[in-house]
Structure formats: structure tokens, C-alpha cells
Amino acid sequence: GAVVSQHPSWVICKSGTSVKIECRSLDFQATTMFWYRQFPKQSLMLMATSNEGSKATYEQGVEKDKFLINHASLTLSTLTVTSAHPEDSSFYICSARRSDIQSSYNEQFFGPGTRLTVL
Amino acid sequence: DAKTTQPPSMDCAEGRAANLPCNHSTISGNEYVYWYRQIHSQGPQYIIHGLKNNETNEMASLIITEDRKSSTLILPHATLRDTAVYYCIVRRDGTASKLTFGTGTRLQVTL
Numbered sequence: 001g002a003v004v005s006q007h008p009s010w011v012i013c014k015s016g017t018s019v020k021i022e023c024r025s026l027d028f029q030a031t032t033m034f035w036y037r038q039f040p041k042q043s044l045m046l047m048a049t050s051n052e053g054s055k056a057t058y059e060q061g062v063e064k065d066k067f068l069i070n071h072a073s074l075t076l077s078t079l080t081v082t083s084a085h086p087e088d089s090s091f092y093i094c095s096a097r098r099s100d101i102q103s104s105y106n107e108q109f110f111g112p113g114t115r116l117t118v119l
Numbered sequence: 120d121a122k123t124t125q126p127p128s129m130d131c132a133e134g135r136a137a138n139l140p141c142n143h144s145t146i147s148g149n150e151y152v153y154w155y156r157q158i159h160s161q162g163p164q165y166i167i168h169g170l171k172n173n174e175t176n177e178m179a180s181l182i183i184t185e186d187r188k189s190s191t192l193i194l195p196h197a198t199l200r201d202t203a204v205y206y207c208i209v210r211r212d213g214t215a216s217k218l219t220f221g222t223g224t225r226l227q228v229t230l
Contacts, residue, residue, distance in 0.1 A: 004162075107165070111162050
């Protein structure tokens with residue numbers, strides 16, 4: 001089956017530092033990847049959609065200069081949280097939509113998530 | 120994409136069928152019904168999806184009403200490992216569509 005990995009699975013950093021989270025589709029190509037954020041006891045909120053080789057599309061209210069997204073290849077997207085603050089502490093989840101096969105629908109697979117804690 | 124309404128929580132005894140309802144009264148003709156679940160501190164897992172016909176796979180069955188305004192996800196023999204938040208999502212097909220998560224139903228399977 002299609003597998004999406006994230007690295008790291010958890011990270012603790014000091015306020016003001018930047019943190020990079022990687023999302024990889026291990027056995028399929030993904031033209032489109034998505035980044036979600038989930039606060040405790042809340043649902044997933046879509047932050048941005050990234051397409052390989054082009055700029056990401058951010059949802060309303062998400063600061064693009066704070067959450068930098070790079071999707072340089074068909075199997076890798078990165079999310080960098082710049083100048084992280086305690087309010088950025090959250091569970092970040094990526095998702096990849098496979099593009100290497102013809103399907104009756106656009107399958108979307110999720111990574112295991114990265115828990116970010118900013119002290 | 121159409122909005123969905125789900126009960127916030129449900130309980131189910133292990134071994135019994137879990138029937139999770141979802142209302143999507145504003146669904147359009149080209150929108151699919153998707154079900155995902157999220158076990159605590161993990162990423163969402165795809166379960167099943169359908170357009171208008173009932174669907175079944177190794178995980179669950181999806182029953183969509185004839186008018187498509189509601190659906191039911193059925194886990195035929197719930198186990199403790201099925202304890203999770205279940206999300207019903209309505210989404211158009213196509214590369215431009217996005218999965219938008221609502222609040223879901225928290226299913227607690229008990230002994």
C-alpha cells in the first residue's frame with residue numbers, strides 16, 4: 001500500500017528557532033501534498049496545498065512567511081516553521097495525493113504526524 | 120464542498136456492529152462521500168468512499184441513502200482497536216479538490 005512518512009515524529013525546540021518537517025511518499029509519486037495542523041482535541045485544519053515545482057497555496061489565515069513549504073520533488077515536501085513560538089506547538093500532519101496511476105478518484109494518504117513542542 | 124454533520128460521540132460493545140451516521144443534505148451530484156478515521160496521535164486512515172451505490176471493503180461498509188443526503192458507515196464487528204475519531208467528508212473528484220475535516224464522531228469500543 002501507499003506509505004507516507006514524516007520526519008521527525010516529534011521535536012522540541014526553543015522559542016525563536018526554526019524547525020523543518022519532512023514529508024515523503026515512499027512508494028508512489030505525489031504531485032500534490034497537503035499540510036494540516038491539529039491542536040489538542042480539535043480536528044485537522046488544512047494549512048496549505050503544495051504542488052511539485054510551484055509555490056504552495058495557503059489557506060486563509062495561515063502566514064506563508066512563517067510556514068515555508070517546499071515541494072521540490074515528486075516524493076518530498078518540507079514544512080519549515082520559522083521563528084517558532086509556543087502557540088505554534090501542535091500536531092502537524094502531511095498528506096500526499098498519488099499521481100502516478102489513473103484512478104477513479106484521487107487517493108490521498110496521510111503521514112503519521114509530527115508533534116512540535118515549542119518551549 | 121458540502122458540509123457534513125456527525126454525532127460527537129458513540130459507544131459500541133466489542134464484537135457488535137458499529138453504525139456511524141453522517142448527514143450531508145447539501146451534497147451535489149458530483150461529490151463523493153469519504154470516510155477516514157484517526158486513532159489517537161496518528162495520521163488519518165482512509166476507510167472507504169462512495170458516490171451513490173453502497174460499498175464494501177475489508178474494513179467497512181458504506182450505505183448511502185437513495186437521495187444521497189445521508190450515509191452510514193458500518194464496522195461489522197468492532198474491536199478495541201477501532202476506537203478512534205471517524206470523519207465523514209464530502210468532496211468533489213478532481214485534482215483541485217481538498218479534504219476538509221469536520222469534528223467527526225469519537226467512537227469508543229468497550230469490552
